[in-house]
Amino acid sequence: MNIIVTSIIVLGLIGIIGAAVLYVVAKRFHVQEDPRIDQVEALLPGANCGGCGRSGCRDFASACVCADTLDGLTCPASGSAVMKQIGEIVGLAAAETKPKIAVIKCNGTCDLRPRLARFEGAPTCAVLSSLGTGESPCPNGCLGCGDCVSACPYGAMKMNLETGLPEVIEDKCVGCGACVKACPRSIIELRYKGPRGMRVYVACSNKEKGAAAMKTCKAACIGCSKCAKECTHEAITIANNLSYIDYEKCKLCRKCVDVCPTHAIHAVNFPVKKAPAKEKVEETA
Amino acid sequence: MKLHTFKIGGVHPAENKIAAGKPIENLPLPEEVVLPVSQHIGAPATPVVKKGDKVKRGDRVADAGGFVSAPIHTPISGTVVKIDTARTPQGMPVQAIYIKSDEADRAADAEAMTNREKPARTEEEIAALDGKAIIDIIKNAGIVGLGGATFPAHVKLSPPPGSKAEIVIINAAECEPCLSCDDMLMRENPREIVKGVELLMRAAGVNRSVIAIENNKPEAIAALSEAASSVAGIEVMPMKVKYPQGGEKQLIEAVIGKEVPSGGLPIATGAIVQNVATAYAVYRAVVLDEPLMDRVLTLHDGETGRNLRVALGTILATLVPGKEPEKIILGGPMMGRTASTLQTPMIKGTSGILLDSRYAHRRPMENCIRCGKCTEACPMGLEPFLISTLSRLQDWDEAEQQKIANCIECGSCSYICPASRPILDFIRIGKGKVMAAMRARAAAAKA
Numbered sequence: 001m002n003i004i005v006t007s008i009i010v011l012g013l014i015g016i017i018g019a020a021v022l023y024v025v026a027k028r029f030h031v032q033e034d035p036r037i038d039q040v041e042a043l044l045p046g047a048n049c050g051g052c053g054r055s056g057c058r059d060f061a062s063a064c065v066c067a068d069t070l071d072g073l074t075c076p077a078s079g080s081a082v083m084k085q086i087g088e089i090v091g092l093a094a095a096e097t098k099p100k101i102a103v104i105k106c107n108g109t110c111d112l113r114p115r116l117a118r119f120e121g122a123p124t125c126a127v128l129s130s131l132g133t134g135e136s137p138c139p140n141g142c143l144g145c146g147d148c149v150s151a152c153p154y155g156a157m158k159m160n161l162e163t164g165l166p167e168v169i170e171d172k173c174v175g176c177g178a179c180v181k182a183c184p185r186s187i188i189e190l191r192y193k194g195p196r197g198m199r200v201y202v203a204c205s206n207k208e209k210g211a212a213a214m215k216t217c218k219a220a221c222i223g224c225s226k227c228a229k230e231c232t233h234e235a236i237t238i239a240n241n242l243s244y245i246d247y248e249k250c251k252l253c254r255k256c257v258d259v260c261p262t263h264a265i266h267a268v269n270f271p272v273k274k275a276p277a278k279e280k281v282e283e284t285a
Numbered sequence: 286m287k288l289h290t291f292k293i294g295g296v297h298p299a300e301n302k303i304a305a306g307k308p309i310e311n312l313p314l315p316e317e318v319v320l321p322v323s324q325h326i327g328a329p330a331t332p333v334v335k336k337g338d339k340v341k342r343g344d345r346v347a348d349a350g351g352f353v354s355a356p357i358h359t360p361i362s363g364t365v366v367k368i369d370t371a372r373t374p375q376g377m378p379v380q381a382i383y384i385k386s387d388e389a390d391r392a393a394d395a396e397a398m399t400n401r402e403k404p405a406r407t408e409e410e411i412a413a414l415d416g417k418a419i420i421d422i423i424k425n426a427g428i429v430g431l432g433g434a435t436f437p438a439h440v441k442l443s444p445p446p447g448s449k450a451e452i453v454i455i456n457a458a459e460c461e462p463c464l465s466c467d468d469m470l471m472r473e474n475p476r477e478i479v480k481g482v483e484l485l486m487r488a489a490g491v492n493r494s495v496i497a498i499e500n501n502k503p504e505a506i507a508a509l510s511e512a513a514s515s516v517a518g519i520e521v522m523p524m525k526v527k528y529p530q531g532g533e534k535q536l537i538e539a540v541i542g543k544e545v546p547s548g549g550l551p552i553a554t555g556a557i558v559q560n561v562a563t564a565y566a567v568y569r570a571v572v573l574d575e576p577l578m579d580r581v582l583t584l585h586d587g588e589t590g591r592n593l594r595v596a597l598g599t600i601l602a603t604l605v606p607g608k609e610p611e612k613i614i615l616g617g618p619m620m621g622r623t624a625s626t627l628q629t630p631m632i633k634g635t636s637g638i639l640l641d642s643r644y645a646h647r648r649p650m651e652n653c654i655r656c657g658k659c660t661e662a663c664p665m666g667l668e669p670f671l672i673s674t675l676s677r678l679q680d681w682d683e684a685e686q687q688k689i690a691n692c693i694e695c696g697s698c699s700y701i702c703p704a705s706r707p708i709l710d711f712i713r714i715g716k717g718k719v720m721a722a723m724r725a726r727a728a729a730a731k732a
Contacts, residue, residue: 116376117625120647122677122707126714132375132625139377208378212370 304590461617
């Protein structure tokens with residue numbers, strides 16, 4: 001009996017002394033933190049995706065609070081509305097930003113690209129890209145191991161097993177750019193989401209010359225520059241045998257889409273096109 | 286007698302050298318060649334010919350693109366058809382020179398081939414050459430390390446200021462399974478090789494050389510011992526059979542017992558390592574005045590093995606008639622790289638073509654059970670399971686702390702792993718990242 005009482009007393013004392021020490025330390029070394037950091041952090045998505053270029057949401061929040069101006073500080077995942085709220089909390093004006101979305105600049109589905117080899121190593125794009133062109137002959141195209149899918153903190157990427165290409169789930173993608181960093185072939189780009197999700201882009205990254213590109217993949221951009229000639233807004237440039245549409249300049253007229261001989265230019269989320277309705281779309285854009 | 290070998294790690298894969306003892310077959314020159322400008326480690330060579338130019342066998346078609354680079358010579362006479370992209374065996378595009386011969390060219394080449402063993406320099410002329418002159422000949426002949434790493438030979442022979450060479454080690458270990466091209470070269474051309482070694486010793490300014498041969502090649506050891514017996518300073522050293530004996534750092538440790546410091550150059554130990562095929566190429570360059578235009582490789586298809594002397598730029602598919610095999614490995618089964626196609630030219634580093642279906646598939650991957658076999662096997666004393674995981678998790682800083690940059694990519698870890706994990710695959714990624722970061726830091730520190 002005695003031994004039980006003693007242990008209770010001893011352990012209780014240790015507990016009380018420990019609590020006292022902790023209390024003193026907590027009071028003495030208390031770090032004064034701006035309460036606005038917590039407020040800002042509460043507005044952020046909390047996925048720590050790194051899309052803002054900071055190491056996480058809390059880091060971004062403290063950067064916002066400490067900053068003199070909100071220029072260059074944007075949370076791509078939350079968008080303009082949240083940035084405006086953050087601006088109100090910290091008393092600064094937040095710049096308007098257009099929402100962005102990831103696009104996959106490769107359309108080399110399994111039936112468009114011949115399969116040269118079968119890869120049995122560690123199933124990641126990083127390993128595969130270090131070994132050569134991968135399973136298809138395209139030196140720039142998608143490797144299909146899904147590094148982007150595992151990198152996405154929002155679950156906005158999925159692998160389409162039929163095509164062997166990743167797909168972006170539109171309403172989940174926030175444009176944080178985690179997939180862009182993960183892709184060893186740099187085929188993912190962040191582009192403006194566009195009004196009602198309408199956007200036009202070149203779905204190819206192949207830098208080979210026309211004839212070689214044709215052999216590599218039936219859907220490759222061959223750098224023929226037909227689209228650049230057709231474009232009336234000077235939005236299209238050709239470099240490295242590859243066409244690029246500047247999303248800042250593109251007016252979504254879709255003239256380039258029709259002239260592309262390999263259908264490498266994709267227009268998504270447009271209403272079903274009727275031939276005479278072309279001008280109408282331009283107006284809405 | 287106790288055989289020399291390196292101290293830590295190593296594995297002994299099944300040797301499978303079925304091409305050993307098969308005489309080297311000289312293949313006829315091909316009618317067209319494709320010469321990629323990047324056949325070596327370092328800067329790609331710059332083409333000096335243009336479309337439509339006539340070239341003669343042995344002409345230089347591309348100049349060295351820097352100090353660590355090597356020129357390229359055409360093995361056939363003919364016309365430059367185009368300078369365009371070709372595919373590497375792994376499918377990546379690379380600039381290449383396409384040359385095609387006609388009737389007259391082929392007749393001229395046939396004539397040249399019959400006289401190819403005739404010395405172009407007399408004994409007196411060779412004796413009059415100093416080290417610098419020999420290095421220049423080697424440099425102009427486009428000779429690179431023919432063991433597979435293709436490091437330009439003249440760079441190793443010109444040590445950086447402050448370091449001094451004491452010994453030339455000739456790497457004749459041929460520790461890769463299946464390959465026996467060096468073995469046959471030694472059996473057939475011991476005198477020429479010893480002459481090449483002598484020239485390398487003079488080029489490096491040393492008076493001692495060791496030819497290190499693994500003990501599973503007794504004929505080669507006998508042939509070279511006999512040829513070297515009359516020359517002072519050259520010793521033939523039989524080695525224990527262990528992979529990766531032919532690794533530069535392992536060989537230095539095995540032969541002179543000194544360790545190459547981490548991050549340092551092999552010359553820090555006073556040793557210059559050259560492959561035995563490189564020594565033979567040096568003989569041809571200096572004595573016959575012939576640039577590097579062909580090499581010996583082993584063709585191994587599972588049942589039969591052949592040793593072939595093939596002109597550089599030959600399309601590999603012409604060596605293997607019939608349908609595309611299940612799997613193509615260029616080089617040995619341990620360090621060779623898988624090729625996705627045979628429609629690719631052979632280059633200076635192609636030491637073997639393996640079509641053995643035994644190597645066609647990996648075993649299915651399982652979980653790491655921390656058995657530590659990879660750590661025991663690692664000849665560099667690393668912990669492969671750890672650095673592989675760090676690399677997979679992209680913890681580059683910790684990977685650097687764990688000396689990922691010291692990995693020689695020999696593949697002993699992946700070979701020995703009972704769970705068949707692709708350990709080296711991930712280490713390679715991490716090594717690339719860490720080396721790039723280290724170079725960037727060094728450049729920033731300099732600036």
